[in-house]
Amino acid sequence: MWSLNKSFKTSLVLTALILTLQTSFAQKAKLVNVSGSAEIRMEEANCIGEAKQRVIDAARINALEKVFGRVIVQGTNTYIENIQSGDRVQTNTQMNTIGNSMVKGEIVEMEIEKLEWVTRDQENTSGISNELWLFCEIKGKAREITEAETAFEIYPMNCITENCVTSNFHNRDRMYFNFRSPIKGYLSIYMEDNEDGKVYRLFPYSKMNGDMENAVPVNSDVEYILFSEDHHKNYFPDLSRSIVDPIVAYTTKEKLFNRVFVIFSEEEYKKPILEVNPEAGGIKTIDPDRFHKWISQNERNPKFQVSNLDITISK
Numbered sequence: 001m002w003s004l005n006k007s008f009k010t011s012l013v014l015t016a017l018i019l020t021l022q023t024s025f026a027q028k029a030k031l032v033n034v035s036g037s038a039e040i041r042m043e044e045a046n047c048i049g050e051a052k053q054r055v056i057d058a059a060r061i062n063a064l065e066k067v068f069g070r071v072i073v074q075g076t077n078t079y080i081e082n083i084q085s086g087d088r089v090q091t092n093t094q095m096n097t098i099g100n101s102m103v104k105g106e107i108v109e110m111e112i113e114k115l116e117w118v119t120r121d122q123e124n125t126s127g128i129s130n131e132l133w134l135f136c137e138i139k140g141k142a143r144e145i146t147e148a149e150t151a152f153e154i155y156p157m158n159c160i161t162e163n164c165v166t167s168n169f170h171n172r173d174r175m176y177f178n179f180r181s182p183i184k185g186y187l188s189i190y191m192e193d194n195e196d197g198k199v200y201r202l203f204p205y206s207k208m209n210g211d212m213e214n215a216v217p218v219n220s221d222v223e224y225i226l227f228s229e230d231h232h233k234n235y236f237p238d239l240s241r242s243i244v245d246p247i248v249a250y251t252t253k254e255k256l257f258n259r260v261f262v263i264f265s266e267e268e269y270k271k272p273i274l275e276v277n278p279e280a281g282g283i284k285t286i287d288p289d290r291f292h293k294w295i296s297q298n299e300r301n302p303k304f305q306v307s308n309l310d311i312t313i314s315k
Helices: 048-068 229-235 288-298
Strands: 002-004 008-010 032-041 070-074 077-081 088-090 096-098 101-103 105-124 127-144 153-157 168-170 174-180 185-193 198-203 216-218 224-226 247-249 255-265 284-286 304-314
Touching: 032 048, 048 101, 048 105, 048 127, 048 255, 048 304, 070 101, 153 304, 185 288, 198 288, 224 229, 284 288
Parallel strands: 168 304
Antiparallel strands: 002 008, 002 247, 032 127, 070 077, 077 088, 096 101, 105 127, 153 174, 174 224, 174 247, 185 198, 185 216, 185 255, 198 284, 255 304
């Protein structure tokens, strides 16, 4: 859960996604049908939100590996292994990362067929106990990754000094993002809130407009510390520091799992249709289905990149 502009509080939990494709970039990527499945034992995750995200990510990895092969790294060499035959071919192809696993493709349309809890009897030294598992099946369309993506960097932080990088926050911690890119481009940041059914756009800040209405232009090799009033003038000297929307972590639960979407492109892109949320201090929002449809439409363009940051908040 986050507090925006001090008084606004919201939480992030992954929702089941049904993404619908348009054909705006249909000629830029060949799509193939994919399907995959995975399961996770609840004890392997800190909370339900994390379990859901991990099992969906694992099902996506399974779907991509079945079509494009399994990625194996040995020393400095990277191989693609055919799952059916076991044959390996050395490759220099650009990879994608999902749940800390490398894959050779990306899913651009996904429908969750099943996301259900099952119990299983497990025999141990003290007898038979019940284990809770989460099972997931997905299907969709994917494309092989052949072009190298821009290796931008972004890290969440709970303060603005050197050793503040963390993915684990506590109540009342401030949140900042440290961003850097090797090329000029355009940046925006969104977060999804499953409790109130909205996606919030955090960056551009709510009062940014004009050339920054769709996404904020960023320069190459510049270290940006976003959501920091102290650093704001370094990047946007013509804009008052009062334009910054501060983010404060907050939850009433023991532990909350959240996901943030970081979007970067070296080309300009149009934002989705957004609504102003007065209760959130003017922060703009969008329905989750429409947000993921917008992502899906733009991901056909290889220059449009989306990076997910997984974060936990504890009381």
